[in-house]
Amino acid sequence: MIRRIVSCSLLALLPMAAMADPAADYADYCASCHGEDRLGGTGPALIPETLGRVRDVDRIIAEGRVSTQMAGFAGDLSPERIAALVGYLKTPLATLPDWGADQITASRSMNPDYRPADAPVFSGDPMNITLVVETGDHHVSVLDGDTFQVLDRFATPFAVHGGPKFSPDGRFVYIMSRDGWVQKYDIWSLSEVGRTRAALNSRNIAISPDGKWLAVANYLPASLTILDSRDLSPVKMIEVIARDKTPSRVSAVYQAPARDSFILALKDAPEIWEIATDPEAGPFYDGFVHNYQSGAEEALGAEKGLFARRRIVIDEPVDDFFFSPDYRELIGANRNGDKGVVVNLDVGRIIAELPLPGLPHLGSGITWERDGRRVMATPHLGEGVLSVIDMQDWSLVGQIETPGPGFFLRSHANSPYLWADVFFGPNKDQMLVIDKQSLQIVKALKPFPGQTFAHAEFTRDGSHVLVSLWEDEGAVVVYDAKTLQEVKRLPMRKPSGKYNVWNKITFEDGTSH
Template sequence: MKPNTFMPKLAGVLLATCMLAGAAEARGKKLELYPVSDATKGTYQELCAECHGGDRLGGIGPALLPESLKRLRASAAAATIKEGRVHTQMPAFGDQLNDQQIADLVNMIKTPLGAMPVWGEKEIMETRIFNEDYKPVEKPVYESDPLNLFVVVETGDHYATVMDGDTFEPLTRFKTQFALHGGPKFTPDGHYVYFMSRDGWITKYDMWALKVVGEVRGGINSRNIALSRDGKHIALANYLPHSLVMLSAEDLSVEKIFDAESLGGETTRVSAVYQAPERDSFVVAMKDTPEVWEVSTNPNAEPEYDAYVDADNYGKDGAKPTSEGLFALRRIQVDAPMDDFFFDQSYKHLMGSSRDGKSGVVVDMDEGSTIAKIDLPGFPHLGSGISWEWEGKPVMVTPHLRESKISVIDMSNWSVLKTLDTAGPGFFMRSHENSKYAWADVFFGPNKDQMYVIDKETLEIVKTLKPLPGKTAAHIEFDRDGSHAILSIWENDGMIIIYDAKTLEEVKRIPMSKPSGKYNVWNKITFSAGTSH
C-alpha cells in the first residue's frame, strides 16, 4: 500500500501504539481463537482498513497481524479499541462498538492470514518515497564531532534524538516510523544511518544534514537490517514474507530478493542478518531450518570449497555451483536451527543459541562446520554478548533471558569459565576497550531497576547501581573514548543518565520517552568489542 505523505506527516503511525503497549512484558495463557465472522470483517473494513490496510498488512498505521502482536495481551488491545489513546490519532470506538464486537476485532487481529502475503519487488518499489525538502550537504551543519554523535531511539512516542557525545546536548529530534527495532546501522564514514521498523519500513537519514532522505517498505514483518562493509547494500531479514531482501543503500531500490528456503525446499522465516566486515559478507540466521547462510558483498567473490551456490541450481541433475560475485550464496548445514548470533572479532567463529535455550553452538565460518557445543541453560542472549582479553585469552560474556546469571566463556577452548549470579534475567551488556568495567542490566522481574558493574580483570560484580527505584534500568552505551557510560530508564516518562565511566558517579540526566537504545557512531562503525554488532 503506497503512502501518500512523507514521514514528518505520518502522525497516523501512532494509531496502533496502544495495541502494542506493554507487549514486550506481556505474559499469560494462550489466547483461544475462533472463526472470524463476516460481520467482524465488515467492522474492520469500516473502521480500521483505511489506516491499517484492508488486508491488515498496514498503511499509514502498522500491520495488525499475530506476528506483529505476538505478545500482546487481549485485554490491552480491547482497552485501546474501546478508549483510544491520548496524544495520538488512535480514536476511541467504545461509543460505536459493544464489548463483544471489540473482542471479535481482537480475535481477528490475532488470527493468522490464510496465505503467505506477497511482498516482492513491485510491492516494495511502490512504497519508496523521498523527502522533497532534503538537500545533501558537503559537511556537517553543526560544530560537534560527527563521529561522537549518539542516535537515541525513543520508542515511547516514536521519535529519535541525535545527541552530541561530548556535551550530551541534543542536536535534533525527529519522528520515526512505529516500533523501530534491531538497531540503526551507520555507513562506514558515519554520514548516513538506516533505521528499520517491525513493519519492514527502512528509513535513510543524513547525519550531516540532520534530515530524513527517504523510506521504503521492504517487508511486512521484519527482524533487523545489516549494512555491507562498503556501505552500498542493505540486507533485510523478514518473517513475512519468508525472504531476505537486498536493497541499494543509495536509492533504496531492490537489488535482489532471496526466497528463504532450505536446500530441501522447506520455506523458513529469517531470524536475523549480520554484517561480517572481516569476511565482506552478510551472515544470515534461519528460524525454521538447520542452515546458516553467508551472502557475499564482494563483487569479485569466487566460489570457495563449493560453498557459494546458486539456490536454484544446486544439487539438481548434478549441477555444480555457478553463483559468484556480489550476493553469491553460501549455505552451512548445522544440526538444528539456531538463533541470536555472536561473532568473535575476527568473524571466523559464530556462536548461536540452540532453539531449546539450553546450549550455545560454535561454527567455524571458514570450514563451514560445527566445532563446539557449550552447556548454557537459561537461553543465553548471545546477540548482546561482548568480549575482551582476560589473562591473555579472549573471553565472551553473555546475560541469560530465562535465568538469573551471566556466563563468562573462554573462547580459546569454548568452555564456561565462570558464572555470575544475578537478581534476575538480563538483556543487555556493554563495555568499551578503554574501560575496566562491563555493565549488565536486570531487565526482567522485580529487580529490573538494578544495573551491575563488573570488573573485567577479576570477573566480579563490584557495584550495583539503582538509578531510579522501581524503574527499568537498561542498555548502557559508551561515548567514543569510553570516558562516559550512558544508561536508559526504559519507561515512557524515562530518561538517559550519563555516568563517569571511571568513578561511576552520575554526571547528568536528560528526560526522554522510553529511550530503548543509544548508538554511538564511532563505536558502531569500528565494531567495538564492547557493543553488539
Template sequence: MWRIVLTAAAAVLSLQYGQAWSADADVLYRTHCAACHGADRLGGTGPALLPGNLERLRKPAAITTIAEGRIATQMPAFKDKLNEEEIKALADFVYTPLPSMPAWGMAEMRASRIEHRSAASLGDKPVFKADPLNLFVVVELGDHHATILDGDKLEPITRFPTRYALHGGPKFSPDGRYVYFASRDGWIAKYDIWNLALVAEIRAGINTRNLAVSSDGRFVMVANYLPHTLVALDAKDLQPIKVIDVRDDNGKSSRVSAIYDAAPRKSFVAALKDIPEVWEIPYDDKAEPIFNGMVHDYKMGEGLAVKGPFPVRRIVLEDYLDDFFFDSRYDHLIGSSREGKGQVVNLNIRRKITDIELPGMPHLGSGISWELDGRPIMATPNLKDGLVTVIDMKTWKTIKQVKTLGPGFFMRSHENTPYAWVDVFNGTKDRDVIQILDKNKLEVVAQLRPSPGKVAAHTEFSRDGKYALVSIWENDGALVIYDAQTLKEVKRLPMRKPSGKYNVYNKITRSAGTSH
C-alpha cells in the same frame, strides 16, 4: 451493524477453513491484539500472526502464551482479562490462514520509495561543530522520534520524527555519516547525520526484523518476517536491487530472524527462524568465497543456493539458531535457539564444531567480549535466568555463571573500562537496577538505581569510554549519564522512552563492548 459484519465474516472463514473458533474471535482479536499485531494480522509492534509464522509455536503453546505472556518480548498475559474459551478461540483464529496473502515484491517496493533529498543538495561537511564520530543516535519509542546527541557536551543537536516502531537498532555507513533505520512495518529510512536531513525511504517488507549495512557502504540488506525474504537495497538511494526468497532445498520457506554484516568476510550472515540453516551472502564482487576448503568462482554458482549477485552460501545445521554472536575474526558464530541450545559454527568449513553450555535463554545478540589473562572470552546476559554466562572462546568451555538479580536483556562495556554493565530488564523485580560486573574478577561489584521504580536498561558508552549512558525505559523517561570510572551521575536528559542509543564511533569500529 459492525458486529454483524464481523460475525458474518468470521462465519465465512470458519466454513472455508473448517476451523472451530468462535464467531466472536475476530472481535476479541481486534479488541486485544490488533493494536500490536495489526488489524490484518500482518504485524505492527508485534510480529505477524499467521499459520506460516507460527509453525514453531504449537497451538497448546500459543494458548499458554496468550494466557501467560511471552518472556523477552512485549507480549503481556491475558489470563486476567480473558477466560479459557476466549483464549482458545483467539488461538484458533490466528492459526487460520488469511483468504489471500498480500504481495510485496519489486513493483510494490519501487512504488513505495520516497526521495526526500537529492545527493546534489547535501553538503559534504557536518553542519554542526560537534565531533561527528562521538555522536549518539537515540531512538525514542515513546513518541517515535530520534535524537542526535553530542557525546562530548552531552547535549541534543537535533530531534526528528521516525517511522512507527523502529526495530533492530539503527546501522551506520562505514564513515559514520549516514544512519539507516528499519521499522517493524517494513519501512527503511536513510538519514544524513552531517546534514541533519532525511534522504530517502522505502518499504522493503510487510513485517521486518532488522537491516545490515555492508562494510564497503554499498548495500543495505533487509531481513523480513513477512514476506519470507531478504531484500538487497542500494545504500546510496535505497533503490531495490534484489529480492531473495528464503527457502530450503525442499521448498519450505522461513522468516528471517536477523541479518548481520560480517565485515572481515565481506558478507552478510542471516539467522533463519523456521529452518535449521544459516545463510552467508557475499557482497564483494572481487572475493573468492571458500567452500569446504576449495576456492570457486561464485559466478559459476558452485556450492551456492542462489546464483548471480548476492549468492547464498548455505550452512545446514541440526537445530535452529535464533540469535548469534561472532568472534572477533568472524570465523565462528556462536548461536542459540530460543530454547537455549547453543552451538559453535565454523563459517569457513560450514559446519557445527561443538555444542556450548548456554542454560536458560541467552541473549547472544547483546553479548560482549574482552581478554582475560591473555585469552579471549565472551559474556552474554540471559533473558530467562538471573545470570551472565562467561565463555572461553578458545576452548568454548564455560568459565563462570555470574549470578545477577534477575534475567536481563542488555550487556555493554568498552575497551577503556574494567566494568560491564548489565540490566535486569526481564526480571519480576529490581527492573530499576543496573548491575556493574568487574571484567577481571567476574563478579558483580556495584549496582545503580537511576530512577527507583522505573525500568533501567541499555547502557552505551561514549567514544572514549568516559561516559556511560543508561535509558530510563518509560514514556516519561530519561538518559542518565554516568562517569564510567567513578559510577557517579553526571547529568540526565528527559526523553520519551529512549529504547536505545548508539555511539557512531563504537559502532563503525566494532567495539568489543557493544553489539554489532
C-alpha cells in the same frame, strides 16, 4: 419486561464460544501491536504462515510470553473466547499481499527538501554522535557525545527494531521498523533522506562492509531484501527456501566485514546462509570449496558472484547469534534450546557446543581480553546469570549471578568494567557494573526505584556511559565511566537503545554487533 428476561436467560444458556466475536476481540486486544490487517506492527504478523510453528498460542494469549512485551489476557478473555481467537488467527487471509520490487518501489518516498551538506552543520565530533531511540513517541534524538546536547530529534517509522546501522564513514544511518520500513538519515545534514518499505514484517537490517548494500531480514514475505543504500531502491529479492523446499523466515542478518558477506540464520530450518557482498572477495572462490562439508543438494560454496549464496547445514535452527572478532566463528542458540553451538564459518560446520541454558541472549554478547585470553559474555533471558566463555577452547570460564534476567551488555576497550542491566523481574531498576577481570559486581546503580533502568552505551573514548530510564516519562542518564558518578540527565520519551557512531562502525571492543 417478561419477554426481555426470558431472552436474557436464553442468552445465558448459550455456549460462550457461540457468543464470542474473535474479530472484535482481535481489534480490541491485538490490533494495536499486531496490525489491523494481522500483518504485523510492534508485534509479529498473526497469520498461519507465521504461527505454524508456534506452540500453545492459547496459553500465550492467556499468560503472555516470557521476555517479550506480550501481555497476558486471561483476566479479560474467557478460555472460550481465547479458543475462538486462536481459530481466527489461524484462518488464512483471503489474499496474502504480494510484496516485491514493484511494491517496494511504489512505497519509496525521498525527502524533497533534503540537501546534502559538505560538512557537518554542527560543531561537535561527528564520530562521537550517539543516537537515542525513543519508543514512547517513535522518535530518535541525535546527541552530541561531548556536550550531551540534543542536536536534532526526528520522527521514525512505527516500532523501530533491530538497532540502527551506520554507513562505514559514519555519515548516514539506516533505521528499520517491525513493519518493514527502512529510513535513511544524514547525520551531517541533520535531515531525513528518505524511506521505503522493504517488506511487511521484518527483523533487522545489515549494511555491507563497503556501504553499498542494505540487507533486510524478513518474516513476511520469507525473504532477504537487498536495497541500494544510496537511494533505497530495491536491488534483489532473495526468496528464502530451505533444502527441503519449505519457505523459512529469516531470524536475523548481520554483516561480516572480514568476509565481505552477510550472514543470516533461517528461523524455520537448520541452516545458516552466507551471501557475498563483493564478487571478487570472501569465501566464494573455487579453490575454497574443497574445505566445505558437502553432500547436500548444492555443493557448499560453489556459487560465485555478487549476492551468491552459500548454505551451512546445522542440527537445528538458531535465531540468536554472535560472532568472534575475526568473524571466523558464529555462536548461535535456539530460543527453545538449552545450549549454544559454535559454527566455524570457514569449514562450514559445528565445532563445539556450549552449556548455555536459560535462553542466552547472544545478540547482546560482548568480548574482551582477560588474563591474556579472549572471552565472551552473554546474558540469559530466562535466569539471573551472565555466562563467560573462553573463545579459544570454548570452555565455560564462569557464571556471574545477577538479581534477575538481563537483556543488554556493554563495555569499552578503555574501561575495566562491563555494564549489565537486570531487565526482567522485580530488580529491573538495577544497572550492574562488573569488573571484567575479577568478574565481581562492583556496584549496582539504582537511581529510579521500581522503574526499568537498562541498556548502557559508551561514548567514543569510553569516558562516559549513557543509560536509559526505560519509561514513557523517561530519561537518558550520563555517568562518568571511571567514578561511576552521575553527570547529567536528559528527559526522553521511553528511551531504549543508544548507538554511538564510532563504537558501531569500528566494532569497538565491548559493543555488540
